[in-house]
Amino acid sequence: MALRVAVTLGLPDRLREPATADHLATELEASPVGLELLLSHLTTLGILDSTDEGFHTTDFGETLCTDAGNGLTNFLHLDMAGGRSEMAFVELRHSVTTGEPGYARHFGADFWTDLDRNRDLREQFDQQMVQRFQQTLPPIVANYDWGRFASIVDVGGGNGTVLAAILDANEKTTGKVVELEPTAAAANKRFAERGLDSRAEAVEGSFFDPLPAGAQAYLLADILHDWDDDHAHRILARCAEAAAPDGRVLILEAVRGRMSTTAFDLAMFVIFAGRERRVEEFETLAAAHGLALVTVTDVSDERCLLEFRRVS
Numbered sequence: 001m002a003l004r005v006a007v008t009l010g011l012p013d014r015l016r017e018p019a020t021a022d023h024l025a026t027e028l029e030a031s032p033v034g035l036e037l038l039l040s041h042l043t044t045l046g047i048l049d050s051t052d053e054g055f056h057t058t059d060f061g062e063t064l065c066t067d068a069g070n071g072l073t074n075f076l077h078l079d080m081a082g083g084r085s086e087m088a089f090v091e092l093r094h095s096v097t098t099g100e101p102g103y104a105r106h107f108g109a110d111f112w113t114d115l116d117r118n119r120d121l122r123e124q125f126d127q128q129m130v131q132r133f134q135q136t137l138p139p140i141v142a143n144y145d146w147g148r149f150a151s152i153v154d155v156g157g158g159n160g161t162v163l164a165a166i167l168d169a170n171e172k173t174t175g176k177v178v179e180l181e182p183t184a185a186a187a188n189k190r191f192a193e194r195g196l197d198s199r200a201e202a203v204e205g206s207f208f209d210p211l212p213a214g215a216q217a218y219l220l221a222d223i224l225h226d227w228d229d230d231h232a233h234r235i236l237a238r239c240a241e242a243a244a245p246d247g248r249v250l251i252l253e254a255v256r257g258r259m260s261t262t263a264f265d266l267a268m269f270v271i272f273a274g275r276e277r278r279v280e281e282f283e284t285l286a287a288a289h290g291l292a293l294v295t296v297t298d299v300s301d302e303r304c305l306l307e308f309r310r311v312s
Contacts, residue, residue: 002041003064004083007076011042011057012064018053071131074124081124085111085271092270101273111271119182126183129158129222136300137165140252143299146170149217149248153178155207155239156223160187162252163219164194176212177202207235211242218243221252222303224285226274232285240289243310249291251306252299255279259304282306 006012009028019027021036028035039055042048047061057065066073075082084107088095091102104110115122133140140162146152147170154163157177167175177187179202187202203212208231211218218239224232239249253276254260260276268274277285283293291308299305 002038002045003047004076004078005038006042006047007064007073008078008083010066011039012047012061013057013066015048015055015057015061016065018051018056020054023054071128074128074131081115081121082128084114084121086267088270089267092266095270095273099273102270103272122183123186126159126186130161132222133161136302137162139300140303140305141165141169144297144305147173149173149215151175151215152217152219153212153215153242154219154221155211155235157187157202157219157221159183160190160200160202162221163187163200164190164196167196167200168194174199176200176215178205178207178211180204180206207238209238211238213242214244215242215247216244217248217250219250219252223253224251224274224282225253225268225276226272228273229285232274233288236285236289236291240291240310245310247310248294249286249308249310251282251308252303253277253306254302255282255296255304255306259298259302279306 021039022032024030025032025035039048043050043055046058047064048055049058062068063070064072064076074080075086077083078087085103088102088106091105094100094105095102101110107114115125146166150173152163152166152173152175154175154177157163157179160177163175163177167173177184179187181204184202184204191197191200191202207223220235220239224235227235236249243249254264256265256276256278265276268276279296286293286308290311292311294307294309297305
């Protein structure tokens, strides 16, 4: 929590230039006593150093600066999508005993309603998704034969980061992203900036509603783990009904017991009431919609790709 408060107050950035606790307290309109206690603890943690000139950010503390490029600001800042969502962990006992998300109990609305109410949170969440894929996109693109699909629909594909990378590497493939506004507009902007607007477009819509029909592949990248089984069934049903007769449904996620971590499993549960699933659980979900598992491919250190085909 000390790190979260430090990032929320902007201390790592501000203290690239030394300042005393009293000076900072005036500048931030903070308690001089409380702020000095926080700064001292951050010094113990190695985030700050204390000199005659005051406190200043260490090389280690630079990892918490907004321009560090590692996404930590989003995950720690108490007013941004990542940091805000992790406050749901104070309701972990509630989630464990009831099976319900802690987020809604803590904030009075579920995560997705919160995003709908606050455009800044939605933009921060979209950026968080970009950051999560940033390091793993090259192996994801390289370790699966995306080029055999003439058309791909990226269902809930955010601002188009994943689809753009796939299309960049496969010049004969076209694609669509299905997303809510304003994320769909951001995806179209990305496609235009990458010179892909002749082969890619984003259409406004929800994955609980009918999807663009007839594509050869429907991609769900980090989607199903955000939802409980009832909602996962609804999403898979839309993919199955939209897919071409020889179409595929592709689930790209961490798989429990194979790629996932226990900490992230808990996060999915307490924030969304979702979870990382085992291969057999995906098979059971998909079978209800006439989908049979074809292959499971380890495409990165963090994610597997499960390919399903229509059988009915």
